[in-house]
Amino acid sequence: MANLKVGLVSPEREIWSGEAKMVVAQTIEGSLGILPGHAPVLGILLDGSVVKIEPANGGEPITAMVGSGFFSVAADEVSVLAEQAELGDEIDVPDARRALEDALASEGEDATPERRARARLRAAGIEA
Incomplete structure (x- = not known):
């Protein structure tokens, strides 16, 4: 099964990157669950929301708080570009x-x- 290539970044640093089975993010238009093969999407992140990533290797899910920013999906690549981001741990x-x-x-x-x-x-x- 295909995986997603995911990058979660803020202006200060790369917060997380890797392969994932699924990504869930909240945009100003609602919550989006992204699986491999998803149609292209560009959205505005809901400021003060949580992004969840299910790693492809079966590891612990990644959760991160995000401030304002953008969320894009194209060709099984997910980019989360947040003004502010912090991993849950x-x-x-x-x-x-x-x-x-x-x-x-x-x-x-x-x-x-x-x-x-x-x-x-x-x-x-x-x-x-």
């Missing part, structure tokens, strides 16, 4: 909890900090 959970508390205490109309804090916790395996 690299997230400082106490820091993410503090960020969520700060965002909830803020009276501002911008919900981005809260969405990003919640996404960091979800990527780390904690429902918030």
Whole structure:
């Protein structure tokens, strides 16, 4: 069976790359599940969402929090280009909890900090 060639990058670094069986990402138009053979797609990532990657080698699923950016699929290649990205196993959970508390205490109309804090916790395996 064919696999996907996946790259998850941010301006600072390559977050993850490799072969995968499936990728799930949230765009502003909804959640997309990508399998080999998927039609070409270009989408805008939902800021403060989680990308999930199922590695082809059967390893542990990869989860990452992503900020704004783009998601593209063409010829079994998936590119996730995020302004901000962080692997779930690299997230400082106490820091993410503090960020969520700060965002909830803020009276501002911008919900981005809260969405990003919640996404960091979800990527780390904690429902918030």
